[in-house]
Amino acid sequence: MTPSRPYKETPSYTATQNACKLCTPLGASLVFQGIEGCVPLLHGSQGCSTYMRRYLISHFKEPVDIASSNFTEETAVFGGGANLKLAIENVARQYAPSMIGIATTCLSETIGDDVRLILNSMDNSINGTALVHVSTPSYSGTHVDGFHGAVAAVVDRFNPADKRIVYRPKKKKTINLFPGMLSNEDLRHLKDIFEDFHTPVTILPDYSERLEGPSWQEYQAIQKGGTTLSAIEKMNVSVHSMEFGAVLALAAEKGQATAGGILNKRFGVSCTRLPIPIGVKATDRFLDILSQISRRPVPERYKKEKWRVVDTYVDGNKYVSKKRALIYGEEDFVVSMAGFLAEVGIIPVLCASGGKSKTFKAALEQTLPENLIDQVIIQNDMDFTCMEETAAAMPEALRPELIIGNSKGYAMARRLKIPMVRVGFPIHDRVGGSRILHVGYKGAQQLFDTIVNAILTEKQTESRIGYSYM
Incomplete structure (x- = not known):
């Protein structure tokens, strides 16, 4: 008699529910929108292009065109090379762009289309239009990974x-x-800072005008604005490069290719990587480095802005001191926001992201004070369902009193009955998401005011009689 096999327990499987991230090609599409005369093209199904357009239009409140190679069932079986070539030819003919930015979707990546080979066969340009490709399968990253990859x-x-x-x-x-x-x-605001330092800057990408332009008398196929190709071509003769992102910096140390790293390796252009300048300390560091590189002193206006925001910190300290917050969003954004909250006296008890960089925790440990990091729960590769369960299960004395993040966390905040401050991307349920200022002393001022007012609004709402004076 053959002995029965020992019982092997099958591990449970939990599907992602309301992911705390967006598709990788979305980030690449945003980068391409920040280049003058560029049209993004997704190599995949029409639905992918529609999804990206919907998210960008809802946040920026501007028309966004994203072309598609329009996969069908037949294309998925036999390959999408012919579709891609036809799509490129159509876009070049109808839009006459300076560049077509091609991002691959999950489907084209899964079937193994060799996009680089296809573009090489077209000499990486068509009728004077430059072709640029970035690999962006959503199953291997987030929208921010697609963003950095496209840059x-x-x-x-x-x-x-x-x-x-x-x-x-x-x-x-x-x-x-x-x-x-x-x-x-x-x-x-960053462009204004460089102008005040009398220092030329090439920002890549720069979608600040193209995705927030004036009303038109007639439809424009390609909106004005964006970093020019001529400026990008001259990046190799720049005096220095700066990259924002504590998580990105750690990834670069581990060998990840970045734009600044490419210029440094090929042309010796020195590169400084630093956290996003959110809050006084991070802005101090950014302006000090800029002062050293440009060999110009920090303009007086920024010294005045700094002391105004420091005075505001003092005025509002009694409202925010030892308050507890849940922050979520892109990893680098969460790290920098956590640093800002710590400097104003708010404890970021839960820092969550859908990213999988493996350097998220290390970046937070570098950013937060030693006496604070032990009070912080750090979660990456996270969805909103798990995030909400974690927050709800925390002891009352440690539970978040404030939620800070994009619009995707609104339902969670509503169920937890915790006031929410909207920052980052995407913001779908409010006007002006693209006009929120996060960086610099001015950004710190506006964020602090917004957070304090959210706390005061909650106190007034919960109070039995309310109050008219603080």
Whole structure:
């Protein structure tokens, strides 16, 4: 008699419910929107393009065109090379763009379409339109991974290793800034800062005008604005590069290719990586480094802005001191927001993200004070269902009193009955999401005011009689 096999317990499987991230090609599409004359093209099904457009339009409140190679069942079986070539030809003919940014979707990646080979057969351009490809399967990353991947792909395409470095006068030397996925208002404020330092800057990407332009008398196929290709082509002769992101910096140390890293390796352009300048301490660091690179003192206006926001911290300390917050969103954004909250006296008891970088915890440990990090629960590869369960299960004395993040957490905040402050991307249920200022002393001022007012509103709402004075 054959002995029976021992019982083997099958591990339970839990599906992601309301992921705390978006599809990888969305980030790439946003980068392409930040380049002058560029049209994004997704190599995959029409539904993917529609999904990306819906999210970007809802947040920016601007028309967004994203082309598609329009996969069908037949394409999925026999390959999408012919569809991609036809899509590129159609976009080039109808839009006459300076560049087509091609991002691959899960379907085209799964069937193994060799997009690079297809583009090589077209000489990486068609009728004067440059073609740039970035691999963005959503099953291996987040929208921020797609964003950084697209920035690196654009820099790689227009700054090849064999490019001859042309001498440029010192007075025209430019700084490259790779700010990451920030708001339109953040990008505009950063441009103002460089202008006040009398230092030329090339920001990649810059969608601040293209995705927040004026009303039109007639429809524009491609909105005005964005980083010019000529500026991108000259990044290899810049005096320095700056990249924002504590998580990105740790990933670069582990070998991940970044735009700043490519320019440094090929052309010796030095690169400084630092956290997103949210809050006083992070802004101090950014302005100090910019002052050193530009060899210009920090303008007086920023010294005044700093002391105004510090005074505001003092005025509002009694309302925020030892309050507890749940922060979620992109990893680098969460890390920088956590640092800001810590400096104003709020404890970020739960920091969550849908990212899987494996450096999220290390970046938070570098950012938060030692006496605070032990009070913080750090969760990555997280969805909103698990996040909500974690918050609800925390002891009353440790439970979050404030939720800070994008609109996707609204249902969670409503069920937990915790006031919510909307920041980051996407913001679908409020007007002005693209105009929220996060960076610099001004950003710290606005964030602090918004957070304090959210706490005061909750107190007034819960009070039996309310109150008219603070």
